[in-house]
Amino acid sequence: MTSDTRVTSCTVLQKHCSCFDSLTDEQKAIIEEKQVVVSYKKGEVIARQGAFASHIILIDEGLAKVMYEDGNENIILRISTPGSLIGLSSLSDNNKLFKYTAKAYIKTTVKLIDTNLFLELIRENSEFGLAVIRILSEISNQKNERFFGLLNRQSFGKLADLLLCMSGNIFHDNKFELPLSRKEIAELAGISTESVIRTLKNFQADNLITMDGKTIEIIDFDGPVKICQLGEKNS
Amino acid sequence: MTSDTRVTSCTVLQKHCSCFDSLTDEQKAIIEEKQVVVSYKKGEVIARQGAFASHIILIDEGLAKVMYEDGNENIILRISTPGSLIGLSSLSDNNKLFKYTAKAYIKTTVKLIDTNLFLELIRENSEFGLAVIRILSEISNQKNERFFGLLNRQSFGKLADLLLCMSGNIFHDNKFELPLSRKEIAELAGISTESVIRTLKNFQADNLITMDGKTIEIIDFDGPVKICQLGEKNS
């Protein structure tokens, strides 16, 4: 595995919406015509695990977290950025229930595509089906990397990895303003809020980052990358 | 989530090979004709992460672990039982590389199906493609449950969950002989070898299980189920 695949741990790189490229113009027109656009505010639920997944959700604008819940506990599976699809795994289920919950981090606009229409298009157009298979595979690979990191790295490794992912894959800049609370960062990195604060402070003391409120700038890229690698439990 | 979905955490319930039901007789015949049968001994590598995935692997007999590796560390994604497919996530990749390693726990016989043939069949037969999508979705859902447990439960919860999964989904009996070393159990449950031993001993002292070498019998099912639920960090 190369080092740039490692930092895909919190999101997926490929734009899922590119799967629509394999549709005919006519099929694209049907989707365009039938899709519905909806907006959610910060913190609102876009999809609720266990609810009926009548639609596949395409993130058009904004930022959302995809999380698996059980009881009071949850884990964050990934962050969804514009171009990502949510709800594909409901296709497996005859009842078509959402297998996870999605919540907006910031104001988020989505397009809703009827699940039955989606299924119909897969049946009609096997290239489209193949494109969906590719997306599912990619999500699967990202999940492997994500959980590898959460299970094998210690707290500073998890956090460094998250920062690199934010910088490289979400904001595409070494300086960015995190629209997340410390608690949300903690949830994402799989550590406690207090550990986030202490670890960020250490990073700053070690001149790896600078911080001003929610704005973070990564000044030493090699550092965090090494920390990701060294932040594994046996090494 | 109901309690029986919880215990799918170490394997997948649906027989993947059922996807071949959506093929025409002619297509089935092609697969039958072209597939190759291979056997692996205990501990041997069936698929190596990063190697060229020229074939999709169907487990015919035996038991294998599917693991994601990075450096010296690894995590076990799932256990593959007869009827399961390995290598589907390579379909996403133009280079068609295995995204994980598979190793035989015991003597394992597999059927190899050419990846290009597999792709061709998806293109020819969209119902088959849809069946593959269902499998990928199911694997994705299983992975969510598995990692939820590994990240949110403490050691006794992880181990109880594993025993229930072994009993319910792999051996279909409350008494079974584990073909695994303590170290392999530890790797699967995501805890240390010593913790496995201590925790199993506790389970025995609490009359939840009886043990005789590698043979384990679950005598109190409610106990482990409760432990799974209580074995979460905040509750």
Next chain:
DNA sequence: CGCGAGCTTGACGTTGTTCAACTAGAGTGG
């Protein structure tokens, strides 16, 4: 009979969570 791998046990150390107290800033109402 002796060797070695896997198993077991106890002691110890470390990581990171939890708890509690304190601070800062934003919004509210008198």
Next chain:
DNA sequence: CCACTCTAGTTGAACAACGTCAAGCTCGCG
């Protein structure tokens, strides 16, 4: 304009769960 409150952020101390280490044990096999 100033208390008041509420939330998010921060800090320190104590604790608990587990992993690690080291040493002994057991059993199968040569």
